[in-house]
Amino acid sequence: MIVRVPDLSSEVRSIDFTESPAALNEVLASSRRWSEQRFDEELHVDAEIYKTGSDVYYAGLIEGAVTCACPRCTDEFRWPLRREFRFVIVKADPDRDFEDDLGLDHYEGDEIDLGRLAREQALLALDDSALCSETCRGLCAHCGVNLNRETCDCPRHDRH
Numbered sequence: 001m002i003v004r005v006p007d008l009s010s011e012v013r014s015i016d017f018t019e020s021p022a023a024l025n026e027v028l029a030s031s032r033r034w035s036e037q038r039f040d041e042e043l044h045v046d047a048e049i050y051k052t053g054s055d056v057y058y059a060g061l062i063e064g065a066v067t068c069a070c071p072r073c074t075d076e077f078r079w080p081l082r083r084e085f086r087f088v089i090v091k092a093d094p095d096r097d098f099e100d101d102l103g104l105d106h107y108e109g110d111e112i113d114l115g116r117l118a119r120e121q122a123l124l125a126l127d128d129s130a131l132c133s134e135t136c137r138g139l140c141a142h143c144g145v146n147l148n149r150e151t152c153d154c155p156r157h158d159r160h
Helices: 021-029 114-124
Strands: 002-004 013-019 037-039 043-052 055-069 076-091 104-107 111-113
Touching: 002 114, 013 021, 013 114, 021 037, 021 114, 043 114, 055 114, 076 114, 111 114
Parallel strands: 076 104
Antiparallel strands: 002 111, 013 043, 037 055, 043 055, 055 076
16 A cells, blocks of 8 residues: 555544555565465555654554464464554655664655555564464374374384
8 A cells, every 4th residue: 555645644544454465475485484374365454644744653453364384293274463563654865874673664755655564564473483283293203194183103202
C-alpha cells in the first residue's frame, strides 16, 4: 500500500490492508533458511499512521498464517503469525549517511510503501524452530519412522 506523505497530517488515520503472499514466498524460496516455509493466505495489516513535521509514524499489527515443516518430524503444519510493529519514517537527507534500524526507516520523494514495511515485519516474525507440537517426538534416528504416529522396533537406545 502506497501512501502520499503530503496527504498525511497530525491526525491519526486508521489503515487496513492485505498483502499478497506471492512476494513473501519469492523471498522464502530463495533462502535456504526459510525454504521450508510459505504463506498460503494474504497477510492482514491493521495500522495507524500520522505525520509530525516531515516524520511519519506508522504502527500496527500484522496477522496471517505460515505453513512450514516441523524441524523434528518433518510433518507440514500451520502456525499463526502475529507481530506488532512501530516505525518512525524520516525523510532521507542526501547529506547524511542513513542506515535503517529496527523501528526506523526513511523515505524519498512523496510516497511511502507501507506494504514493503509490513512484508519485512512478516519475514522478521518467522521462526525456523517452530514445532508442530510441543510434544513432538520427531523421527527415529535409526529407522526414520515418525514417532508421533508410529512406534518402531529399534532398540531403545537408538530412538530420540
